[in-house]
Amino acid sequence: MANGTSGSGSGHRGRLPRLSQEAIVDAARTILEQEGVGHLSMRRLAKDLDSTPMALYHHVRNKDELLLLLLDERARKFTRLALPDDPHDRLLTAAQALHDVLATCPWIVEVLASDDLMAVSAMWIVEDIVDAAINCGMSPEDAMYAYRVIWYYTAGQLLINFTRDRRRAQAGDATYRERTFASLDAEEFPRLVALAERWPELDTRDTHRKGLEDIVTGLIAGNAPAG
Amino acid sequence: MANGTSGSGSGHRGRLPRLSQEAIVDAARTILEQEGVGHLSMRRLAKDLDSTPMALYHHVRNKDELLLLLLDERARKFTRLALPDDPHDRLLTAAQALHDVLATCPWIVEVLASDDLMAVSAMWIVEDIVDAAINCGMSPEDAMYAYRVIWYYTAGQLLINFTRDRRRAQAGDATYRERTFASLDAEEFPRLVALAERWPELDTRDTHRKGLEDIVTGLIAGNAPAG
DNA sequence: ACCTGAACACCGTTCAAGT
């Protein structure tokens, strides 16, 4: 009764809301999955929803908030796993989860670039990593620092590999990297020229875990007193 | 005489070239240094040069090539340093050089995202890192992998810190990270809540070298047989 | 409250001309 309806019986003053935050996020996810982040724009989204660009701004603050909502939705789908007891393995497994959640969304690069932490629903990953680091014998400050090292490595790996994939998908010609390698002088760059053919075949996604393993080993060696 | 001048004595057929690749790169660098990469556009560049957007395309292939030219110019200014003899220190110093060259240009983020290697004039950095890793006892393949781990860490650190700085410069209000931290539940996230105040004061730029040290230690432990 | 149309202030790039 406090909400003063106007006698029409519909229960609200204005017109029936056609749009909702949920509908906008759904439409955005569809574009992301089918066409990539390059095709996601407020105007395109409005078109898909048979609406106007401005109508969207009644439901999301701006485009950044929309991307954050999408990341949040994704992170909510990952359930928090039980971590192993061994300190080293525990930190490694927690760090791997960070990568695994983000690796499912190539559009993450744009969000990575927009803030240095994650959506609220992914915060358990950060908590797990910091906790696992403390469990290794690190001080809280060193654990925070260990998280940052892991985060930078993961963000860099995602940035570079997703961007490469995107480039490859749209440009058929040789990448700049390939052109660069072809022009190298064997006298000046003996190591790189010797590795030139093998360079591309090393798939970085397979080696991500090995990198994490070595980083975790180094972090524990450098920051946890005993073992 | 082969160049068939047309009697006017000026030595070329068309009008005097007003623009040059060098002049374009110079103007771009000025915008980059004084206003940031967000203000660099082909149209803005044309305006600064009292020209038209299209005139630029006679001197650079596109905007990506322009950014690459800028990175190349920057890398050329760094002279290749003598590296220490100790294998661990050698790899660390070579890896530090990668960071130091890139850290001088905040606009690098856009270039990072556009390819997974560097401008030709920065290739000595990659050569040095791979060579230092082999010098630690790694196989060429493992050295290539070690370079990648170092590169991902460095790229991620630059991406996240430069982006944060940019955000802070333009938006006076609390960042998303600060808002996220403020909303955390102490029961669910004990580690993060305990670290909440100390989180921002840890300057990541100071800790980059320590991170490299630990990563190098881990890489050597995991990939070089003896010591 | 929710939505629209028009506008502001931009982008990178291409095409067809001009000298």
Place this chain on the structure above:
DNA sequence: ACCTGAACACCGTTCAAGT
């Protein structure tokens, strides 16, 4: 060869109205 003007196909966001 070098440059221009106009156009194509877009952006995110704001303002002032409409129902």
